[in-house]
Amino acid sequence: MAEIVGxxxxxxxxxxxxxxxxxxxxxxxxxxFFDGFPKVHEWLAAVxxxxxxxxxxxxxxxxxxxxxPTFAVGAAAEYANADEGWGLPLYKSFQGHPALSWHVIxxxxxxxxxxxxxxxxxxxxxxxxxxxxxxxxxxxWPVKLVPIGINTVQHxxxxxxRCLALxxxxxxxxxxxxxxxxxxxxxxxxxxxxxxxxRAGFINADYDRFCLDHLASDPDALTGHSIHDIVRxxxxxxxxxxxxxxxxxxxxxxxxxxxxxxxxxxxxxAAATVLMEPA
Amino acid sequence: MxxxxxxxxxxxxxxxxxAAQMGYQLNAMCYSFNDKxxxxxxxxxxAAYCDRFDLTPAQRTAVAKRDVLGMIAAGxxxxxxxxxxxxxxxxxxDVGAMQTGWTVxxxxxxxxxxGRGLTYAEAAHG
Numbered sequence: 001m002a003e004i005v006g007x008x009x010x011x012x013x014x015x016x017x018x019x020x021x022x023x024x025x026x027x028x029x030x031x032x033f034f035d036g037f038p039k040v041h042e043w044l045a046a047v048x049x050x051x052x053x054x055x056x057x058x059x060x061x062x063x064x065x066x067x068x069p070t071f072a073v074g075a076a077a078e079y080a081n082a083d084e085g086w087g088l089p090l091y092k093s094f095q096g097h098p099a100l101s102w103h104v105i106x107x108x109x110x111x112x113x114x115x116x117x118x119x120x121x122x123x124x125x126x127x128x129x130x131x132x133x134x135x136x137x138x139x140x141w142p143v144k145l146v147p148i149g150i151n152t153v154q155h156x157x158x159x160x161x162r163c164l165a166l167x168x169x170x171x172x173x174x175x176x177x178x179x180x181x182x183x184x185x186x187x188x189x190x191x192x193x194x195x196x197x198x199r200a201g202f203i204n205a206d207y208d209r210f211c212l213d214h215l216a217s218d219p220d221a222l223t224g225h226s227i228h229d230i231v232r233x234x235x236x237x238x239x240x241x242x243x244x245x246x247x248x249x250x251x252x253x254x255x256x257x258x259x260x261x262x263x264x265x266x267x268x269x270a271a272a273t274v275l276m277e278p279a
Numbered sequence: 280m281x282x283x284x285x286x287x288x289x290x291x292x293x294x295x296x297x298a299a300q301m302g303y304q305l306n307a308m309c310y311s312f313n314d315k316x317x318x319x320x321x322x323x324x325x326a327a328y329c330d331r332f333d334l335t336p337a338q339r340t341a342v343a344k345r346d347v348l349g350m351i352a353a354g355x356x357x358x359x360x361x362x363x364x365x366x367x368x369x370x371x372x373d374v375g376a377m378q379t380g381w382t383v384x385x386x387x388x389x390x391x392x393x394g395r396g397l398t399y400a401e402a403a404h405g
Contacts, residue, residue, distance in 0.1 A: 015370065059358045064310045065299055085312045085362030153358055155295040196357035198348065199290030200375040201386060201403065203393045228285040228293075236291060236357070264394035268371050 002177045005047035007185040007251045011271040012126040036261025036273040049184035052143040055243040056126040056188040057152040069116035072149035075101035079123045091128030094145040107173030161223040163242045167249020187247030189240025193269035203270045207233040216257040219248045254279040294356045302354020308332035309359035
């Protein structure tokens, strides 16, 4: 049987990619964030996942507003990065796991979720940066990818309750998968930040702490807020916490936090890194 | 029946169906900037490129003035607008300063102040 080894959560601010590219990990601005990662490297070396099921949001690379899925599951054999408009060096491609992707899709539809299925999908910094942070010396990624996209761009967004339920459905799929893979869940983005409007620069450490303090032990506590509440509390892009909530749901009923790092600011964002294991 | 409208959030525009309809042309233009050839074409003749995407007058004016709040009011979404900003070498902190009226160092200091434990209200308005 496949084993769920745990979950890894981190922010995906594009500027992190620039800092990695320049080798700024020890720079005083960046060090408090990158200091959260030696523990991640040790943990991954110990639990040795070979598949990653990743919850993230597209930023206008794979999806445009002509077709904007609320939930999208990648079912490709390979996923490439591409120019996101900034002409930056491209991130490494990922090998997919189509059989597991389709197993997840079957379970989701059985559970009355109706995702868009993507046999071709570009992946952006929201997936690549967490991998660059997790495996800084990798020449190729040591895990296969099953990407699950959540719309955090165009309202109406799916509720926190719905995203947690989506994650729990993915957990059922992984629990019934007959392969012998070692699976890590990944949730990317957040935490509180707002890029647009006169409130640009808004960060809310109190709400972030509430999320971090409840995510492992009582994720349902995060579903008491409506999307409008979350935008008010976390900022317009702070709604990316939906990716974290879904990944937590996929980890399973009980979890314990084994690592946490939280730092303000990275660019405009309250940046956080968390590891959890099934409990 | 329409759903109840929640209390507005100060300084915040939700990118909803109404904004997505209004902003479609502007966001389509910004989405095209994923391709370097399109970025170069835009830089060579901005007005002609805006014509090609049939921008509304409000969108054209906001783009010409580099008026980010105007772009948002005309339906622009920040994930797409970030691609336009990138053409001019502007990052999200530059864009934050443009929207809040602070200088870029002031905007960065406001973020750092939140890292020292100040709330947003204290850091922004204290």
